[in-house]
Amino acid sequence: MSEHKPNIKSKELSVDLRDRIVLRHKSGEGYRKISAALNVPMSTMASIIHKWKKFETTRTLPRAGRPSKLSDQGRRAVTKNPMVTMSELQRSSVERGEPFRRTTISAAIHQSGLYGRVARRKPLLSKRHMAARLEFAKRHLKDSQTMRKKILWSDETKIELLGVNARRHVWRKPGTAHHQANTIPTVKHGGGSIMLWGCCSAAGTGRLVRIKGKMTAAMYRDILDENLLQSALDLRLGRRFIFQQDNDPKHTAKISKEWLQDNSVNVLEWPRFESD
Known part of the structure; x- marks a missing residue:
């Protein structure tokens, strides 16, 4: 004969018991197991977990009505x-x-x-950069899927080995994670890091190259010579693929442009989105 459980309402449970329910749920225990272990009805337990997911608290919330x-x-x-x-x-x-x-x-x-969330990190942009991004997006809004699948995207990035990467929390509404006031601006420089060049397309990732020392235009040309066409070949993009690079001075240097022209590489025009 099954044991009869009292009809306990969530508001009657102690804060400690509500916290124990949430802790067990976070550790991966199922509803039935928690209910049996703590002798709490499934409906009451589900209500507590739902409130915790929505409000991040098990405490009794202020009653509805005029805001306090x-x-x-x-x-x-x-x-x-x-x-x-x-x-x-x-x-x-x-x-x-x-x-x-x-x-x-x-x-x-x-x-x-409003809920406490970890602030997202976004590149520091001026109004001019924002306008350039919007114009670029509008210009390519109607590009076909076939065209987009032929783009080989590339960039360099620094992986920080030492430095301040502390998280900041922000109060925001759901769906506003990328609003400017809710983000932490980032810039492309710092110490204690390694520099990498890589590329990717809709079909997957191309080659990844570690850059030793300060990169020059000549080093960038060599990276293209040794990795770009082979990456396009590995990703089966065909000879008429479209190459993307930003406006870093090493990318737009004379020797870099000459290499791209000599190898008949079609380059995607790229407005200045941010400070390099």
């Missing part, structure tokens, strides 16, 4: 500075003479549809 004063203050603070930390928000509430717990502040901000 704290919610208004939190919304104004994070709208003005999306990267304000929870510690700063809590300290601000203490300075106003209205000290609130971190969970209370978090729940109030969630009421406004």
Whole structure:
């Protein structure tokens, strides 16, 4: 005979028990196993996990209705500075003479549809760069799939070995990860790194080359000579493939252009998107 479980509502569960439910769920345990182990009805447990996924808290949220004063203050603070930390928000509430717990502040901000997320990193762009990107996208909006599949994309990149790569958190609404205010600008320089050149197409990746020392136009031409045509061949792009490179001075140098012309490589025009 199956054991009868009491009809426990989620609001009646202790914070500790709710946290244990979420912890077991995060460790990969199934609903039935958690329900049996903690003697909590499946429906109650599902409700707690759903709330945790949506609001990132197991605490009781403020009731629906007129937004609280704290919610208004939190919304104004994070709208003005999306990267304000929870510690700063809590300290601000203490300075106003209205000290609130971190969970209370978090729940109030969630009421406004804002959630703490790790800020994405994006290249630092000026308005001129943004306009150039938009114009380029519009110009190629109607390019056929066949044409796009023939493009061999290339670039150099630095892999940081030493340096500051600390994550920053940001308060934002779902779907706004790439809004400028919610991202961390990045630039293409730094110390303690190795430089790589690589290429890829819709069919896959081409050759990857480590660049030793400071790259010159002559080194770039040699990289093309030793790797570009072979990569296109390996990816079965055919002789009439389209080569993409940015406007780095080494790419647009006379010897680089001459090599591309001598080998009849069709180069995709490329506006200056960002500082190199």
